[in-house]
Amino acid sequence: MISRVALGVAGAVFAAVTGAYVMWGPTKRRPKDQCPGLVNIGNSCFLNSLLQAWAACPSLYSWLHRMMRSMSRNNEEGLLTSTIFKVIKVLNNEDDAAPDPFDPSQVFQALRVKRWVITADEQDAHELYNVLTGTLDEEASRYPSILSLFDIKHLQDPHNQYQDEARAYTRSKGLLPVLPLREVDEPTRGLLASQLQCLTCGLRSPVKYDVFDSLSLSIPKSYWGPLSVESLLQQFIRPEVVQGVECSGCAKLAGKDSVKSNFRKKVSLGKLPQVLCVHLPRTQWMNSGAVVKRFDHINFPDTLLMDRYVYSHAGAGDTNRDGLMGGSDLALQMIRPKAAVISSAPPPSSAPVNLLRTLHFDQQFTGTGLFLTSRGCPEIPRELSDINHNAPPEISTKFGCPLYGQPEFSYKLAAVVCHLGDVQLGHFVTYRRGVHDGGVDLKGASSLSPKWWLTSDSTVRRVSTQQVFSSEAYMLFYERIVQT
Structure with a gap:
């Protein structure tokens, strides 16, 4: 029999619950497109901000x-892969049982198993990004492309296939194993194309390709004020002079064994990734040795067009234009914020920086203060400058840099990582798109949500697009738009 005391206690509890419901109302459910927060497990905001940014990128999820x-x-085990995938699924509301905020400490545990030691001094989101992409790439291979002594057993595996002796062998005349092919290409991986050309004899070196997972665009030291990602990209691919390089062409012409000359170095983008990470380093060292943080606002677009910065090669018949190309000098035009552009008329075929050359200002500051070339650096002859200088639109389009046509390499903004504070003390936050649908049918940029959220560890709140694009960006994540 139920006693009156028990009934009285039950009634009191019911009354308390009812009163609480009346006063505070029902528990608010999280909106479907709002992501959960992440627990700060001890100065771990740099990890939380990066995980939120990755979770907003559909191509990273699909990969x-x-x-x-x-x-x-x-039957392989990818500890870090499975751990990050689990967290990203939680951050896209695919695990209804996951708590909010969610504890991401398992990511640090997986890194420790991989022999990474994240100390209290190493709390930079971009450095962690390189650690994660490098480790995930190792797990995508059956074993790392660069082996340590701990991995020597892989070289002794009897199931290994080896290169033919006539094609490749080690310095000790041993056979080289065939490295396994990755079944899934990493979406953040791209290639930089670079080439040297002698300013004296015109000799060109072969094009060299270097892997990148992010593009670090430095802020000019001599300029303080508003900039844009486009102007920094233009500065990134602008030719520079490398002095004191041995030139076999000059040595042959002079009949000597060794002759040093100045070379023009040109860098452009050889292969663009599906997810483009743009890093805007804000720490700079002054001439006095002091370390400062740059607080410049850098304008970044919602849709980033990359055609101007892509490597292209001329046809065999164009003997005067062969070699590395890509990019037109539009630094003066792009340096100003878009709000300052009054006319929507197409720009002239001759880039503004060529006018500066005509006025002998090529080695000095531009009218906006952007320092284009270091003082005292030998000037690049006009005939060896960028292929698109003074080229009419049809020529620029012919060589792979469409100025006015339909862009081929365009990207949609998915997330923005910001660092608040100075070089001594700070906090990382992320502006990210809303939750996507997940699953195997994601379509890259077309799967991005139109809504934006600010994530600061366990705190998540809705923000306007104006707040996003007025933020102090440190890392930008773009999803490529696939043309249909």
Whole structure:
């Protein structure tokens, strides 16, 4: 029999619950497109901001999903892959049982298993980004491309296939194993194309390709004020002079064994990734040795067009234009914020920086203060400058840099990582798109949500696009728009 005391206690509890419901109302459910927050487990905002940014990128989600299926099929274990994929699924509301905020400490545990030591002094989101992409790339391979002594057993695996002796062998005349092919290409991986050309004899070196997972665009030391990502990209690919390089062409012409000359170095983008990470380093060292943080506002677009910065090669018949190309000098035009542009008329075919050359200002500051070339650096002859200088629109389009046509390489902004504070003390936050649908049918940029959220560890709140684009960006994540 139920006693009266028990009934009285039950009634009191019911009354208390009812009163609380009347006063505060029902528990508010999180909106479907709002992501959960992440627990700060001790100065871990740099990890939380990066995970939120990755979770907003559909192509990264799809890549991790495919990696998980590939590893399961090959009976392989990808500890960091599975850990990050689990967190990203939580941040896209795919785990209803996950608490909010969610504890991401398992990511640090997976890194420790991989022999990474994240100390209290190493709390930079971009450095952690390189650690994560490098480790995930190792897990995508059956073993790392660069082996340590701990991995020597892989070289002695009897199931290894080896290169033919006539094609490749080690310095000790041993056979080289065939490295396994990655079944899934990393979406953040791109290639930089660079080439040297002698300013004296015109000799060109072969084009060299270097892997990148992010583009670090330095802020000019001599300029303080508003900048744009486009102007920094233009500065990134602008030719520079490398002095004191041995030139076999000059040595042959002079009949000597060794002759040093000045070379023109040109860098452009050889292969663009599906997810483009743009890093805007804000720490700079002054001439006095002091370390300062740059607080410049850098304008970044919602849609980033990359055609001007892509490597292209001329045809065999164009003997005067062969070699590395890509990019037109539009630094003066792009340096100003878009709000300052009054006319929408197409720009002239001759880039503004060529006018500066005509006025002998090529080695000095531009009218806006952007320092284009170091003082005292030998000037690049006009005939060896960028291929698109003074080129009419049809020529520029012919060589792979469409100025006015339909862009081929365009990207949509997915997330913005910001650092608040100075060089001594700060905090990382992320502006990210709303939750996407997940699954295997994501379509890259077309799967991005139109809504924006500010994530600061466990705090998540809705923000306007104006607040996003007025933020002090440190890392930008763009999803490529696939043309249909």
